[in-house]
Amino acid sequence: MSFFLKAIHGIRHEILEIIYPTCCPGCGTLTDDHHIWCDECMKRMWNPRLLNSTHSEYLKGCYTLCFYNEPIRRCIIQLKYNGRTDRKRAFPSLLNKFPYWERLEEYDIVIPIPLSKKKMRLRGYNQVDMIFEKWMKRQGKTYIPDGLKRIRTARTQSLLSREERLKNTKAIFWINHKYDISGKKILLVDDIYTTGATMNAAAEELIRAGAAEVFGLTIASGAW
Numbered sequence: 488m489s490f491f492l493k494a495i496h497g498i499r500h501e502i503l504e505i506i507y508p509t510c511c512p513g514c515g516t517l518t519d520d521h522h523i524w525c526d527e528c529m530k531r532m533w534n535p536r537l538l539n540s541t542h543s544e545y546l547k548g549c550y551t552l553c554f555y556n557e558p559i560r561r562c563i564i565q566l567k568y569n570g571r572t573d574r575k576r577a578f579p580s581l582l583n584k585f586p587y588w589e590r591l592e593e594y595d596i597v598i599p600i601p602l603s604k605k606k607m608r609l610r611g612y613n614q615v616d617m618i619f620e621k622w623m624k625r626q627g628k629t630y631i632p633d634g635l636k637r638i639r640t641a642r643t644q645s646l647l648s649r650e651e652r653l654k655n656t657k658a659i660f661w662i663n664h665k666y667d668i669s670g671k672k673i674l675l676v677d678d679i680y681t682t683g684a685t686m687n688a689a690a691e692e693l694i695r696a697g698a699a700e701v702f703g704l705t706i707a708s709g710a711w
């Protein structure tokens with residue numbers, strides 16, 4: 488970038504900062520672009536870990552970045568349900584900080600948990616793409632937003648028992664045959680990991696379609 492363009496970019500950035508100052512997505516405290524999350528919120532939610540018992544017949548395991556508590560919950564809800572697509576800015580710094588990337592190095596194809604067609608029409612975007620797509624591409628990974636298709640939305644999971652949840656998510660994902668994933672190692676991404684039923688159903692479909700391995704990664708989880 489030329490000096491001139493850099494200067495313009497800098498000025499534009501400063502003007503935007505005045506009109507829309509950067510605030511912590513968790514609590515609203517003024518922060519800056521380099522540390523968008525305040526220390527207090529980071530301390531409360533940051534807990535990158537491999538989730539227990541996520542290894543299954545189809546899923547090798549699943550990592551998560553944060554506890555699913557108030558700071559990150561508020562941010563994800565705004566992104567998902569309040570049309571606050573600017574909240575996508577909250578995630579690159581978290582992904583940058585994730586300490587176990589080298590363990591996921593071989594998983595160079597990234598597929599998100601998709602929304603159903605109906606939900607996609609209503610929301611206009613998949614929040615999972617907002618969180619991961621740009622960042623993953625910047626790391627040189629192949630991001631396939633429509634690698635999986637969802638034929639329906641499961642009934643609201645929180646109202647169901649664990650057993651019902653597992654049944655509820657069965658066979659709702661289909662591979663998109665436009666892509667050949669046979670023999671590939673796939674990183675399956677989602678915003679929240681709850682019981683793992685969704686992620687397992689999606690992993691099952693990917694393995695059936697010939698994927699060599701599937702690993703999960705989510706932003707937050709209340710599970711251990």
Ligand SMILES: [Zn+2]
Pocket residue numbers: 511512513514515516524525526527528529558
């Ligand atoms: Zn905060």
